[in-house]
Amino acid sequence: MHKFLLFLLVLAMLSCENKNLPEKIAITTNWEFKGVDTLDWQSARVPGNIFSDLLEKKMIPNPFIKTNEDSVQWVSKKNWEYKTTFSLSKKQLQKxxxxxxxxxxxxxxxxYLNDSIILKANNAFKKYTIDIKKSAKESNNLRVVFENFNDIELKKEAEIWYKLPVQNRVYTRKAQFQYGWDWGPVLNSYGIWKEVSIKAWDDVIFSDIYIKQDSLTVTKAVLSADIIIESNIEKFVELETWINSEKILTGIHLKKGENKLTIPIKIDNPTLWWTHNLGKPYLYRFDFKLFRKNKLLDQKIIKKGIRTIKLIAERDTIGQSFYFELNGKPVYAKGANLIPMHSFQDKVTNEKYEKLLSHVVTSxxxxLRVWGGGIYENDIFYDLCDEKGILVWQDFMFACAMYPGDATFLQNVSEEAEYQVKRLRNHTSIALWCGNNENSEAWKRWGWQENRGEKEKQEIWDNYLMLFDSILPSIVAKNSNTDYWETSPKYGRGNPKYISEGDAHDWWIxxxxxxxxxxxxKVPRFMSEFGFQSFPSFETVKYINQxxxxDLKTNAIKSHQKHPKGFELIEKYMKRDYKIPTSDEDYVYVSQLLQAKGIVMGIEAQRRAKPYNMGTLYWQLNDCWPAISWSSIDYFGNWKALQYKAKKAFENVLISTVKSKNGYEIYIVNDLLLETKGTLQIKIMDFFGKEIWSDTSRITVKADASQRVYQLLKTDVDHTKHFLSVTFNNSSSFFYFAKPKDLMLPKEPIERTISKTKNGFSITLKSNVLQKDVFLFTSExxxxxxxxxxxxxxTSKTIHFKSNSTNLQQLSIKSLQSIQE
Structure with a gap:
C-alpha cells in the first residue's frame, strides 16, 4: 500500500512538472482529399500521398503490378487538395x-487556416513552421492545396534563355526518382508526406542543440553544446545537462527572444563509437532540462557517440587518396548505395527500417551511401545507423542533371541544405556530405555541351560551381564538423584519373x-558505385505478373525493366559465363548468380588492393518497387544471390584467390585492427571429393592489411573437373579454374533432413558430389x-530457415548442375 501511494505521488509530481512543458498535438485524424476540380471528399491518411490514398479507396489500380503504372499517370497531372479540422482547448489557446x-x-x-492563406510551400525537403497564435481557434479548419508541378516547371523553364540538359524535375525540389529512373517507375506524387503537428508553449523552449566534439584523446573528450533557447521572459533559469548519470548545472539569465549559449562538456576516459565490425557503436545519452523554480520548462534528449571521422583526400605519389579515418584508424568502407525504400514513403514503417538495417549489419x-536522387531519410534511419554502427555517406538531393542558378532557386536550396545539415548533424553515423550524384561527370562526358554556345556553357557551369563548390560546402562547414565532397564520382570513367584520384563510379561494366x-x-581508390542487374525473387516475379x-515473357515483366537494354545485357553477359537456361524459373536463378559473380569479383579485387583502394559500395542495396534491377535485396526484402555472397565477401577476414601470370595467388584481407594468426590449408580436389594435392602452413596476417599468403604454381590441374579449397581459421573459400559454363559438374541428388526449431526450421543437406550454387526456395x-x-x-551443411510457418513441405532445391541439360 505504501509503495502504491508512493507511485501515485511520483505520478502526480511528474504530471505537475510536465504541465509546463511545450505541448505537441499531432494532426493525424479527420483528413480528407479530393481533386480540386471534383466535388467528392474521401478520407485520407496523413502522413501519406495521393497515390496511397487513391489506392486505398480503389480509385486506381495497383501501379506496382502488371502494366498498371501507365494507367495512373493522370494522377500527376491534376491539382489535389487535403483538409481536416482540429480542436484546441482553452488551456492550449492560452499558451x-x-x-x-x-x-x-x-x-x-x-x-489555408480558417480560410486564410498562411503559407505557400515550394520544397519537399524543408520543414515549415507557422506562427498561428493570432489565427488559431477552439475549432479550426486546415486545408492544403497542391498545385500541378508540370505547369510550374514549364513556367520556370520558360524563364531561362536556354534549355537545361534535363528538364522538368530540376526546377522542383522534390525526390528526383519520382520522375522515373532506370530502376524505378514514373510515379510523381503529391501529398503531406511527413508529420503535421501543433506545438504550444509558454515561456521558454529549446530551439536547437548541437553537440560539437572539440578534441579527443584516450583520456578525455572535450565537447561543447551549442544551445539556442527561445524565450518570452527575462528571468533566471537553470539548465541541467545530464551525460549518462553525470550532471552539469548552469544558471542562465534569459532575455526575450533568441538566447545562444555554449555549455562545455568533458568526459573522462571516453568510450568510443566504432562501426559494428571494428568495435561497439557506443552512444552516450545527453539529457538537457530547463528549470525555473523547480518547474521543468523543456527537455531534449540526444544520443551521440564519441568518435572522430575524417575523409582523407590527400595528394600522393599515385594521385589522390580517398578513405575514411575513424578514431585515427583507416577504416575500409564496405556496403552499398541506398535508394528510397518505396515509391510511396508512407509505406516505409519503422519496422521496415529496422529490418533492412539489421540485414546491413548481418551482411x-x-x-551506406544515401543516393542523391531520393530523399533525406527519416530520423529513424539515422538513429538506427547510430545504434548499429553503420557509417552514412549522405548526398544532397541532386542527381544526374544540371540545375538552375537563379537567386530564387539558390535561396530555396540553401534553406533546404541548412535545415537538413542541422537536422542530421548530431548523428554519429554521418561521415560525409556529398554535393551531388554524377552531375559533374554528366556535364563533362554525357554530351550535354554539344550544340551549345560558349556563353551558355559558361553560365550552366558557373551555376553548378555556385551551388556545389560554394553554397553547399559553406553551409556544411558553418553548421557541422562533417567533411564535404563536391560530386560523386570525382572523375567519370572517360577520364583516366578515375582510378587514381578520389572516388569512382565504374560503369564500364x-x-x-x-x-x-x-x-x-582497373581498381580505383574508392569505388562508390558499380553494379549489375538481375531478376528479383520468384515471389516478386509472380507478384508483378499476378x-x-x-513467366518472363509478359508485358508486365517488360514494364518493370526500366533500362532500355536491360534484358539484352543480362543475356549477353550470361552467355559469357553460364549456359543459358531453357526455363524461365532457371533463368531467374542464373541471372542472380551472374550478378553475384560480377559484383563479388569487383569487391574482392578492390579489397585485395587495400590500402590503395579503401572502399567498395555497390549499386544498389534495395528496390523502391518490384523490378528487374541492380538491387541485392528485392522489393519484398528477399535476399538475392548477391546479398548472400556479398555477406561473405565483406567478412572482416577475407580469403581471395586470383589468377596471375604464373599461376594463382591467394590473399588474406584483414580489416581487423589486430593481426591474426592461424593455419592456412590449401587443397585441390575433384568434384567427387578426391584430394589431388594439398599444403598446410602457419601464417600471420598483419592488422588492417591485404596480404598475399600463397602462390600456387600448379599446372597439372584439370580446369573443368577440379577446384581449389582454401581455409584459414574458421573461414573458407572455393576457387574454380574455369567459367561456370565449362565446369563438368556431376549430377547427383542432394539429401535433406528438415526439423522444426523454436523460430523456424533446421535444414541439413548432404551430397556425394560437389553441388555448385545450391539454392533453397519455398513459398513460405x-x-x-x-x-x-x-x-x-x-560434407553436411546445416541451414536455418527463420519463419513463422508451421511446416516446410514445399522446400525446393536447385544447384547449377541440376538445371543444366
Missing part, C-alpha cells in the same frame, strides 16, 4: 506561442559491356541463414 509544423509537403502547396556492411574481369584490372508460374515466408552456396562432397 503564449502556438505554432503549426509541416515536416514535409510534396511540393507546391498553399496552406558485414559498415557504410553493364553500360559499356566490359567483361567482369575489367574490375580486377500469376503463380514464373521467411529467411534462409545461407543460400546460393557451394556444398562440398560428402
Amino acid at each position: 503564449k506561442n502556438i505554432e503549426l509544423h509541416f515536416e514535409g509537403l510534396d511540393t507546391y502547396a498553399t496552406i 558485414n556492411m559498415n557504410m 553493364w553500360h559499356d559491356e566490359y567483361p567482369f574481369e575489367h574490375l580486377q584490372e 500469376k503463380d508460374e514464373i 515466408k521467411g529467411h534462409f541463414s545461407d543460400n546460393f552456396f557451394d556444398l562440398l562432397p560428402n
Whole structure:
C-alpha cells in the first residue's frame, strides 16, 4: 500500500512538472482529399500521398503490378487538395506561442487556416513552421492545396534563355526518382508526406542543440553544446545537462527572444563509437532540462557517440587518396548505395527500417551511401545507423542533371541544405556530405555541351560551381564538423584519373559491356558505385505478373525493366559465363548468380588492393518497387544471390584467390585492427571429393592489411573437373579454374533432413558430389541463414530457415548442375 501511494505521488509530481512543458498535438485524424476540380471528399491518411490514398479507396489500380503504372499517370497531372479540422482547448489557446509544423509537403502547396492563406510551400525537403497564435481557434479548419508541378516547371523553364540538359524535375525540389529512373517507375506524387503537428508553449523552449566534439584523446573528450533557447521572459533559469548519470548545472539569465549559449562538456576516459565490425557503436545519452523554480520548462534528449571521422583526400605519389579515418584508424568502407525504400514513403514503417538495417549489419556492411536522387531519410534511419554502427555517406538531393542558378532557386536550396545539415548533424553515423550524384561527370562526358554556345556553357557551369563548390560546402562547414565532397564520382570513367584520384563510379561494366574481369584490372581508390542487374525473387516475379508460374515473357515483366537494354545485357553477359537456361524459373536463378559473380569479383579485387583502394559500395542495396534491377535485396526484402555472397565477401577476414601470370595467388584481407594468426590449408580436389594435392602452413596476417599468403604454381590441374579449397581459421573459400559454363559438374541428388526449431526450421543437406550454387526456395515466408552456396562432397551443411510457418513441405532445391541439360 505504501509503495502504491508512493507511485501515485511520483505520478502526480511528474504530471505537475510536465504541465509546463511545450505541448505537441499531432494532426493525424479527420483528413480528407479530393481533386480540386471534383466535388467528392474521401478520407485520407496523413502522413501519406495521393497515390496511397487513391489506392486505398480503389480509385486506381495497383501501379506496382502488371502494366498498371501507365494507367495512373493522370494522377500527376491534376491539382489535389487535403483538409481536416482540429480542436484546441482553452488551456492550449492560452499558451503564449502556438505554432503549426509541416515536416514535409510534396511540393507546391498553399496552406489555408480558417480560410486564410498562411503559407505557400515550394520544397519537399524543408520543414515549415507557422506562427498561428493570432489565427488559431477552439475549432479550426486546415486545408492544403497542391498545385500541378508540370505547369510550374514549364513556367520556370520558360524563364531561362536556354534549355537545361534535363528538364522538368530540376526546377522542383522534390525526390528526383519520382520522375522515373532506370530502376524505378514514373510515379510523381503529391501529398503531406511527413508529420503535421501543433506545438504550444509558454515561456521558454529549446530551439536547437548541437553537440560539437572539440578534441579527443584516450583520456578525455572535450565537447561543447551549442544551445539556442527561445524565450518570452527575462528571468533566471537553470539548465541541467545530464551525460549518462553525470550532471552539469548552469544558471542562465534569459532575455526575450533568441538566447545562444555554449555549455562545455568533458568526459573522462571516453568510450568510443566504432562501426559494428571494428568495435561497439557506443552512444552516450545527453539529457538537457530547463528549470525555473523547480518547474521543468523543456527537455531534449540526444544520443551521440564519441568518435572522430575524417575523409582523407590527400595528394600522393599515385594521385589522390580517398578513405575514411575513424578514431585515427583507416577504416575500409564496405556496403552499398541506398535508394528510397518505396515509391510511396508512407509505406516505409519503422519496422521496415529496422529490418533492412539489421540485414546491413548481418551482411558485414559498415557504410551506406544515401543516393542523391531520393530523399533525406527519416530520423529513424539515422538513429538506427547510430545504434548499429553503420557509417552514412549522405548526398544532397541532386542527381544526374544540371540545375538552375537563379537567386530564387539558390535561396530555396540553401534553406533546404541548412535545415537538413542541422537536422542530421548530431548523428554519429554521418561521415560525409556529398554535393551531388554524377552531375559533374554528366556535364563533362554525357554530351550535354554539344550544340551549345560558349556563353551558355559558361553560365550552366558557373551555376553548378555556385551551388556545389560554394553554397553547399559553406553551409556544411558553418553548421557541422562533417567533411564535404563536391560530386560523386570525382572523375567519370572517360577520364583516366578515375582510378587514381578520389572516388569512382565504374560503369564500364553493364553500360559499356566490359567483361567482369575489367574490375580486377582497373581498381580505383574508392569505388562508390558499380553494379549489375538481375531478376528479383520468384515471389516478386509472380507478384508483378499476378500469376503463380514464373513467366518472363509478359508485358508486365517488360514494364518493370526500366533500362532500355536491360534484358539484352543480362543475356549477353550470361552467355559469357553460364549456359543459358531453357526455363524461365532457371533463368531467374542464373541471372542472380551472374550478378553475384560480377559484383563479388569487383569487391574482392578492390579489397585485395587495400590500402590503395579503401572502399567498395555497390549499386544498389534495395528496390523502391518490384523490378528487374541492380538491387541485392528485392522489393519484398528477399535476399538475392548477391546479398548472400556479398555477406561473405565483406567478412572482416577475407580469403581471395586470383589468377596471375604464373599461376594463382591467394590473399588474406584483414580489416581487423589486430593481426591474426592461424593455419592456412590449401587443397585441390575433384568434384567427387578426391584430394589431388594439398599444403598446410602457419601464417600471420598483419592488422588492417591485404596480404598475399600463397602462390600456387600448379599446372597439372584439370580446369573443368577440379577446384581449389582454401581455409584459414574458421573461414573458407572455393576457387574454380574455369567459367561456370565449362565446369563438368556431376549430377547427383542432394539429401535433406528438415526439423522444426523454436523460430523456424533446421535444414541439413548432404551430397556425394560437389553441388555448385545450391539454392533453397519455398513459398513460405521467411529467411534462409545461407543460400546460393557451394556444398562440398560428402560434407553436411546445416541451414536455418527463420519463419513463422508451421511446416516446410514445399522446400525446393536447385544447384547449377541440376538445371543444366
